[in-house]
Amino acid sequence: MSVFVIGYYAALICASCLAAYFNYRKVFMMVFSLTLISFVLGIIGGVPALRNVTIAAGMLALAAGVSYAFREFLIQIAKPDLAKELRTAPLTASFGMFVVFTYAIAGIFAPWIAPYGEAEVITSAFAPADRDMLLGADQLGRDVFSRLIYGARNTVGIALVATILAFIMGALAGLLAAVKGGWFDQVMGRFADVIMSIPSLIFALLMLSILGPKIWVIVIVVAIIYAPRVFRLTRAVAGNIVVMDYIEAAKLRGEGDWYLIRREILPNSTAPLIAEFGLEFCFVFLLIAGLSFLGLGIQPPTADWGSMVRENATLISFGDITPLIPAAAIALLTVSVNFVVDWMLFRSSGLKEQ
Template sequence: MTTTVDTIAAPWRKRSAASSVGVTVGGAALLLALGVALLGPLLAPFDPVAIAGRPRLGPSAEHLLGTDQLGRDLLSRVLHGGWSVVAVPTLATLVAFGIGAAIGVWTGLAGGHRDLVTSRLVDVLISLPPLLMAIVFISAFGSSAVVLVGVTALFFVPRVVRVVRGATAAVVASDYVAASRARGDSTTQILRRDVVPNISGQLVVEFGARLSNVVMFVATLNYLGLGVHPPQPSWGLMVAENTLLLRTNPLAVLVPAALIAALAVGVSLVSDRVAERLAVDVVAP
């Protein structure tokens, strides 16, 4: 006989099972992409920038993914091309969170006029088209790894500020913070004992969600030729370079594109699972 408890628990079990499948798939995809990016250079059979055979060869025993228009081994370029898609987004997200979290906590604690001015400035910065502004900055300062990290972090700082400021303001408005202030606790004590422990879950989850967005943003810049310069390989750049091979050797495009998707989707699914476990709502980009 079905009880009320069973009726209530059934949807939860379905959601839990679906979430478990999602985190398994996401974790596997993430491990695959990270494994290729980090260990790939050790396994590459050829120099990724050297001519290894005739141009536009199809997959064979010697060249498992074939060769590109210049005769470079595609497998070797894939194995070497993930570093920038992992390192640059990770560093950019860390920088964005370091700066954005500090500003967000500061404004959330301060409130008043300071909070209002910062919030309006954040709204203005978020309204700017990131890709267009990135093109302007990279055209002016070049496309080195440092510039790419800086430009990417710059455009994601306001989004982090908004999330952290909202989380901090919610904690500051709580009764236990009011009690701490009534006891005469300093701002530093309130920050350490009340604010940070209560927003840390939100920060962890938001870092994963933001990292997924940054991966796609950096891959797009590479695709447009604004990131890694040829002949150095990058998954995003390879998708653009090998478009002409799509009919004769689709793996030349599909493999790097799939690895980018695996990295972004894997991070997103894992961060969603963390959000579920911590009962945290992920703020939209």
């Protein structure tokens, strides 16, 4: 038995005993569960399996530490009311906010962060990684790391614009339908049903094949696809508000529809709408990346994560994980946004942690 194995199990057992002694129940259950899992994996996979578990546990510990530090940073710079809310945020939400912040910095400052241009050919095709190219080159000899950074601007930026447009159209239609009711509500509801009955990917592929994969076409088509979902939620939330007594009082005062929307309904439906915005962004982001992977999304030479996976997919056959890096970037942002949205939904639900 190697020194590494002895030290590994000794560290886990000592940590479990300390957690039990100081009555940290959650920490004890987590560490001792890791000890049992490591024991089984050690029998099956030997020392390499334990090293992989150590690396994974170290990465989780690093992520937890970064999340905690970033949450404390936000608490220090936030206003008192917001700081009080941030103190209740779980580490998963803090991690999600940190990832979103990192992606935003990468997208905004891409020309200064990326060592090369997104379409600049600097070497031969599929050149290996070196000190000048951290992730190697793609099928045309362009720096994969630079295109990954620019992809944060292009893929995320276009998805954000499409989400904002979908939200404006859907939320505005939902609020007007709730306030006006009658035939307008019925017409908008049936129109939303028609759009939602068409599979989103088929509808997007059809429209992009007809109109061409231009960026403005992608934004409008994706916004039309997801606006009915926003309409449904907004109509449901606003429908529960318009029957309240203070809405009736405002109507008796002679207030118009826009006043009711701006001053009465919208402020009382902000929390679920913000959470819905995060969820819609994830759907839009994945759809745009999927369209780019199929060749009808963002067109070359513009850097895009979906097209980067398609262009470098042949490397997987040679055991190179480079194509998986943009795929991992897509997955990481989606999971991170969902972490933040889950926390916001928990807050808006009025539940309290036990």
